[in-house]
Amino acid sequence: MIDPRQQAAETLQDILEKHCFFSEIKNISSPAEQQNTAFLNMLVLTALRRLVFLQKVISTFAAKKLPAKHAFARYALILAAAEILFLDTPDYAVLNSYVNLIKKQNDKYVAGFANAVLRKIAAAKEELLKADNGIFFPDGFRKLLEKDYGEKQTALIEAASLNEPPLDLTIKENAAEWAKKLNGILLPNGSVRLENNGKIEKLPGYKEGEWWVQDFSASLAAKTISAPAGKKILDLCAAPGGKTAQLLAAGAEVVSLDISEERLKRLAENIRRLNLPAPRIICADAAKYLEETSDRYDAVLLDAPCSATGTLRRHPEIVHIKNTRDIEKMAGLQKEILNRTTWVLRPGGELTYCTCSIAKEEGERQITAFLQNNSEFRLFPLSPNDFSGTMPAEIFTAEGFIRTFPYHLQSYGGADSFFIAKMQRTK
Ligand SMILES: C[S@@+](CC[C@H](N)C(=O)[O-])C[C@H]1O[C@@H](n2cnc3c(N)ncnc32)[C@H](O)[C@@H]1O
Secondary structure: OOOHHHHHHHHHHHHHHHOOOHHHHOOOOOHHHHOOHHHHHHHHHHHHHOHHHHHHHHHHHOOOOOOHHHHHHHHHHHHHHHHHHHOOOOHHHHHHHHHHHHHHHOOHHHHHHHHHHHHHHHHOHHHHHHHOOOOOOOHHHHHHHHHHHHHHHHHHHHHHHOOOOOEEEEEOOOHHHHHHHOOOEEOOOOOEEEOOOOOHHHOOOOOOOOEEEOOOOHHHOHHHOOOOOOOEEEEEOOOOOHHHHHHHHOOOEEEEEEOOHHHHHHHHHHHHHOOOOOOEEEEOOHHHHHHHOOOOEEEEEEEOOOOOHHHOOOOOOHHHHOOHHHHHHHHHHHHHHHHHHOOOEEEEEEEEEEEOOOOHHHOHHHHHHHHHHOOOEEEOOOOHHHOOOOOOHHHEOOOOOEEEOOOOOHHHOOOOOEEEEEEEEOO
16 A cells, blocks of 8 residues: 555645646545545645745755755655644654655655754744745746736735635535535525535435535526526536536536546436436537537537636645646637637527636636627626525626636635626627
């Protein structure tokens, strides 16, 4: 069985050097290893959230930077510092475990160096924590956000993003009852919010298909489509099916399209578990389908592929691995798909565009350009009146978009950053 600390160091190295998502490399196979999953997750996520601070602390106490050939020791030091400063492991246990691992992976001289650095960090723990001012974003990511939001708002986003996000569930029926049964809080949109711990499969109502996991912000997009019952709706980029499930539950005739066969399998499984009518499933590149099809729709919901930067609370690796080029690349793809949706919408048909990106390039600017270039579409300004329940005014922009931020819904524990625009074909 691999030591979870060793696995965490290798995982951290892969994320930061190969620029991949944590979820792409989580590969815990045997049941014995699964027992370590929660610890591994906590370790890697804490290190990613506090990476900038931890690296600063290590450089204060280390006389030299470890060369690339000792990469394992570099990442092990970051994790050890994270355990000493932010997790409850006793210092002696942290030192013991990591120094032994480094001795095995590198050599006894590097282990001796790590031992000396970690002892100093443990001794200075209290002063270090007093000096911690909650830095999460590295300079590059902070600048990227400041271009769209300025310094003050970026600081608000950073502070609200450090906390571990809760778990939101969309409930099929009787949300208030399920909030009680699950010991959760009922959110203004009717979602139920739980503390994010434990296996969701073990929660009441999972097997019976009474609810599915979907963040508050993400749940708003499908609700923008007016009177969905009986309408023929194209859910573009649909997997794993959160929005398809909402549309089916509302009585729509749904076509769910996604490029990933694997993810569509999960969509089909999810819809089966929820005992909802099966949608028509199409595995295709959205742009190609839109170009070739003669199908016509009453509404299109485009949850466009994006940089996912709005989910930085859940995926803290994003702030270390995403940059302006990633955003520009995704914005190009979104523009291509978005423009082609115009070919399949009936006159009067509704088009809802959304992304889980925090960048205006993938949201506000994308839609402003679309409306300028497609005069047969008008913006349908969204307001709290378009939703049941008491929606917080803070999530609606002056133009009529929905733009959520991690500091929204603060008293409930925040929200992912999401962008939603609703348009209508006038001709
Ligand atoms: C944000 S996820 C969608 C989440 C989904 N709408 C939901 O509510 O559960 C984005 C999806 O876009 C799909 N995708 C990426 N590029 C695509 C393309 N060119 N055509 C169709 N789907 C694409 C991905 O496979 C992924 O499942």
